[in-house]
Amino acid sequence: MRLEVKGLHQGYGDLEILHGIDLFTETGEVLALLGPNGSGKSTLVKTITGIMKPRAGAITVDGQDVMRMEPSEMAKVLGYVPQHFHYMPYTTVLETVLIGRRPYMQWSASDQDLEAVEHALKTMQILDLAEKNVNELSGGQKQRVFIARALTQSPKFYLFDEPTSSLDLKYQLETMMTMHELVRRQGAGMVVALHDLNLALRYADRAVMIKDGKVHRSGTPDEVINPRTIEEVYGVEAVITENERGKFILPYGPVDRKATI
């Protein structure tokens, strides 16, 4: 399946954030959305997932306009994983993850719903936490619970808004590896807004660099992430080194403060 965004405009009040974004992705690949703070990555993710109504432009899945879909049908196609998670105290992991089945459930959880929950808990390696209250878990465990909730939604495309921002190094890598595996095994598509360019280099199949609400460059991670684009978009001087495990970015410092460092 192909998710396509054409001429997308979005904003808040008088402020326009996105100025005609064009991008596409397909199931089976990870697309990284890159760009500095305020470039419009989160707004783009929220607009694609129907959380914000676009001002102009089109979002289609296999040519079908998602804005014309029934909300519950759209939920089965595009799943959103936010940067910050909300939950109420005394909610168990099972109850939290089951919320992802809302588009499928009428009243009671069916066997299919519970199987989807079990599968998601196993995938995120938290099956043994099913009965625990979410507020008793560590930050990393919570993150897995909320990703599991998105998995039970079983969308065709997952859209993650900086999923690794509150995780320590190990969990960052684990989360990205899990997501990468999900795409490979389930054949879903994944769009992920990322700050960490090294994670993008390592786990993304393609990347889109956004600057000031416009696509600055798109292509394979190698094409998009290089010292020139990093300087143009982030204003940071960086070099790329390579060893047997791959390519890595070494940022030196902000271009405009070079003299003081």
Place this chain on the structure above:
Amino acid sequence: MTGVKRVYETARRKKVIFLTIMLVALTAASIVALAVGSVYIPVSDVLHAIGHALFPDWVSAPEYSAASTIVVKLRAPRIILAILAGVSLAVAGTAMQGVLRNPLVSPFTLGLSSAAAFGAALTIAVGPAIFGAAYYGTAVFMGQVFPASTVWMILFAFVFGMSTVLLVYLIARTQRISQSTMILSGVVIGYLFQAGITFLKYISDEGALREITIWLMGGMWGATWATVAILLPVVVVCVYLVERTALDLNAFTSGDEVAKNLGINVPRMRLYTLLVVSFATSACLAFTGVIGFIGLMAPHICRMLIGNDHKYLIPCSALMGALILLISDTVGRIILAPVELPVGVIMYVIGGVFFVYLITRGRGRAVE
């Protein structure tokens, strides 16, 4: 059975058993409440009085002839009013906390209670000046004669309570403010009405001042079958409408953005829920006066006991709210009989102690 299915079924069974226990406890408390008071009526006479009222051909009248009057005409409507008020306040608290994702929200924090109180105080203090002769007539409903002053007071309390929640919501919607600012607006509007009440008390004569004070204390004093006939359908329909949204309320706990992505029309759903529960609560408060605490505490107590799945949390809160208010009212009736204590005095003590017990018990378990 898979692991998750087993966990789900076990948890579900526990919740159903707990709800059944709550229902039995409420039934038992109702029978006790019908029996006790300034005149004690044996339980057998209570059952005969109720049975005879419902099925006069099948159940004989109680031996003690006054029992029917005391049980059916005086105590039963009062008990049902306590149950209805407890149910509507607790369900309102649960739903408000759910849609606003804030455990401190209740009909009080959204300004509803203060606004209803202001509406009532306004009619008591300046009703004669506003309505003139219309303030002194009477109205008849189901054979029950209501003074027009009471009808105005009930209407004003209802309209003020209801419209305040709508106002708070519209401010939030048009100004695109966050939920916490919306709650703060409710609190501030509540204070404005409190200032209004203080002013009305200040300018009231002694009789009006006493009436306002009693209304602010809240109680089931005005219960009649006519009151029950008005409130019962309102509360039943509103609770049903909220219960139907249980799965959406569960989704709300994940945040507005996730709820939207799951296919829920968040602004419409929030307005719908707030209006439905405000309708039931304003209607009940208009008859009972201000009753605090239950809207905040009953949902919390139930969350600690059965978790946060609104499918079970809403009925559990409803039963818990009814039970706390009924027990408080009954204890208030008998502790200094024949003098009655305001329901709030007992309720804050019973509910508060129970809540502290649950918190300390929960902490102990967390340390284990």
